[in-house]
Amino acid sequence: MSYLQISQLTSGYGKQVILRDIDLSVNKGEMLALLGPSGCGKTTLLNTLCGFIPTLSGEVSVAGRNITLLPAEQRNITMVFQSYALWPHLTVAQNIGFGLKVRKVSKAESQRRIMDLLAMVNLEGMADKNVAALSGGQRQRVALARALAIEPDVLVLDEPLSNLDAKVRLSVRHEIKTLQEKLGFTSLIVTHDQEEALVMADRIAVMNQGTIEQLDTPENVYQHPATAFVADFMGADNRLVWLSAQLPDCIRPQPESWESEIYFRSTDVAITREHTEHASPGLRLHGVVEQSAFLGHNYRHGVRVNNQMLFADAPNCWAQQTPVTLHIPAPALHIFARAM
Numbered sequence: 001m002s003y004l005q006i007s008q009l010t011s012g013y014g015k016q017v018i019l020r021d022i023d024l025s026v027n028k029g030e031m032l033a034l035l036g037p038s039g040c041g042k043t044t045l046l047n048t049l050c051g052f053i054p055t056l057s058g059e060v061s062v063a064g065r066n067i068t069l070l071p072a073e074q075r076n077i078t079m080v081f082q083s084y085a086l087w088p089h090l091t092v093a094q095n096i097g098f099g100l101k102v103r104k105v106s107k108a109e110s111q112r113r114i115m116d117l118l119a120m121v122n123l124e125g126m127a128d129k130n131v132a133a134l135s136g137g138q139r140q141r142v143a144l145a146r147a148l149a150i151e152p153d154v155l156v157l158d159e160p161l162s163n164l165d166a167k168v169r170l171s172v173r174h175e176i177k178t179l180q181e182k183l184g185f186t187s188l189i190v191t192h193d194q195e196e197a198l199v200m201a202d203r204i205a206v207m208n209q210g211t212i213e214q215l216d217t218p219e220n221v222y223q224h225p226a227t228a229f230v231a232d233f234m235g236a237d238n239r240l241v242w243l244s245a246q247l248p249d250c251i252r253p254q255p256e257s258w259e260s261e262i263y264f265r266s267t268d269v270a271i272t273r274e275h276t277e278h279a280s281p282g283l284r285l286h287g288v289v290e291q292s293a294f295l296g297h298n299y300r301h302g303v304r305v306n307n308q309m310l311f312a313d314a315p316n317c318w319a320q321q322t323p324v325t326l327h328i329p330a331p332a333l334h335i336f337a338r339a340m
């Protein structure tokens with residue numbers, strides 16, 4: 001059995017059901033990311049896990065202890081919030097030690113833990129600073145140290161990086177991941193950001209409308225999306241709907257359906273001169289370049305194929321109105337039988 005086990009969980013607000021029959025297991029020391037569009041229920045899942053909103057049905061257990069009906073303060077699950085939620089009138093050390101004081105941990109032990117954590121989150125020498133005088137990145141480090149101080153069974157991070165600017169975000173995300181690997185804490189992190197989830201998580205749960213569409217490693221979620229929704233959400237920015245019978249044998253889905261939805265990324269498309277042959281199996285499409293935009297590391301082209309605009313990246317800029325052949329290798333095609 002996994003360390004954190006969520007079974008058949010249903011929850012919501014009043015009579016409004018948001019999460020339906022969620023099954024999720026997290027191993028000890030694992031970081032699992034909940035990824036999904038706004039409103040899919042990520043925060044609701046964290047709030048249910050923490051005991052902030054009641055479970056309507058199902059079970060939650062940590063290390064074999066059934067915590068489904070326990071109040072928040074008896075669960076030993078701590079949340080790090082997007083907005084830091086620090087005590088503005090307290091110093092860095094007082095904020096980090098707050099939970100220890102509540103739990104009546106001795107002064108000496110508290111002091112030792114606070115000093116250790118300050119070093120771990122790179123805030124040495126800042127113990128006596130007022131948190132109001134800190135930058136956003138430093139405040140989030142204090143919030144992380146405060147959460148870890150009480151040695152929670154599960155650490156829950158709700159969009160911890162989204163208030164930080166792009167550069168600080170990269171360094172804090174790296175620090176959280178390094179700390180997680182070093183200390184081996186079990187955690188769930190909520191994010192909108194696909195790249196953040198891929199970089200930080202050991203596994204990713206992609207959520208859609210209160211359910212989990214796929215729970216898998218970052219590589220599998222990215223390279224082998226289980227559903228059209230996951231393919232689309234993970235950045236497969238081209239979509240075609242074809243009669244399955246028109247697909248080359250090598251990529252026709254099994255069992256065969258009447259129509260197929262085909263997803264692929266613009267970064268996986270090769271643009272070549274018109275009617276170029278390609279040895280590798282895949283999909284070959286003929287079209288005309290209509291747009292191009294410089295992205296910095298390459299150019300993104302809009303290519304009209306049978307009245308549909310597809311996107312294709314290339315290191316060089318193809319002139320508008322150039323007839324081209326697009327080749328998408330078979331492994332880059334994500335093909336799903338289309339529901340009728």
Ligand SMILES: Nc1ncnc2c1ncn2[C@@H]1O[C@H](COP(=O)(O)OP(=O)(O)OP(=O)(O)O)[C@@H](O)[C@H]1O
Nearest residue numbers: 013016018036037038039040041042043044045192
């Ligand atoms: N306190 C509440 N009372 C009633 N409904 C709520 C409440 N909080 C959230 N909801 C609804 O629950 C659904 C899921 O919201 P939730 O905040 O869990 O989504 P999310 O995936 O975390 O979204 P975001 O990424 O925007 O934070 C939404 O339809 C939302 O309107």
